[in-house]
Amino acid sequence: MSKITVSATVNGDAADFVCDATETLLDVLRDRLGLTGAKEGCGTGDCGACSVILNDRLVCACLVLGAEAQGAKIETVEGLANGETLHPLQRKFIEHAALQCGVCTPGFLVAAKSLIDHNPDPTEEQVRYWLAGNLCRCTGYDKIVRAVLDAAAEMREANHAA
Template sequence: MSSKIHVSATINGDAVDYLCDPRETLLDVLRDRLNLTGAKEGCGTGDCGACSVTLNGRLVCSCLVLGVEAEGQEIATVEGIAPDETLHPLQQKFIDHAALQCGICTPGILVAAKSLLEKNPDPSETEVRYWLAGNLCRCTGYDKIIRAVMDAAAEMREAS
């Protein structure tokens, strides 16, 4: 039995402290210790993107990051996309374009899309498809998702 390790991180803009086992994934910490259940475990091997979060602005699969690696880091999850209870334009466009069904992949895709738009507010369709290639969806198909991201990007550009 291993001893718990104290970790201090910033999650969705808030300072957070938690205890975790050395081998516990960030995904498990987020879901089981911090009750941030948006990120989902789809594969546990980093292939599906359902557990995507950003770590210091870099898109990562939280199933491949240890919880202890978050020490001193800044993490953003799907719960942090719209912290003031107002829908983010990406969330609204996913609704408008019916770009979600079962919801397993949606949080990871939203996090990935937001990460893209923060780096490139005017992506081409090819760039959106490339950026989201690490996120698998078995229900909706990708065209509605791509259209929603492109539409949100246009709206966000107009608003700025």
């Protein structure tokens, strides 16, 4: 099977890879680029565990082909923190115990970042509907929603002060 050569930007760094035509972006991230933060919970776009941001749009990496990433800008959970400094969402998820097993957490963080990028001051209802594409089986979502609202508030305050 002939392979396709792809050049993309992942978390700000150039990433070149070859892949099969049938390989998903999730397969590429996990198996070819060693970025296993995005998880395969379903492979059908129903669970959101593989959420990544592709050209500023929130997508399920399992529903995008690797070959489609040519020239794209991709953000994954691995790119959220800035060196030692966690993204406020990451910090708030830990503080609020917004994770139990933690397998859905990368997807939630990426989805929540995309929400705050689009809407810095979301209501509880907006958070709940934005995150409705991400499944969590452990927490009942209570602490996740609180963590996202708290992180958004802190980020607004920081922007205001700046």
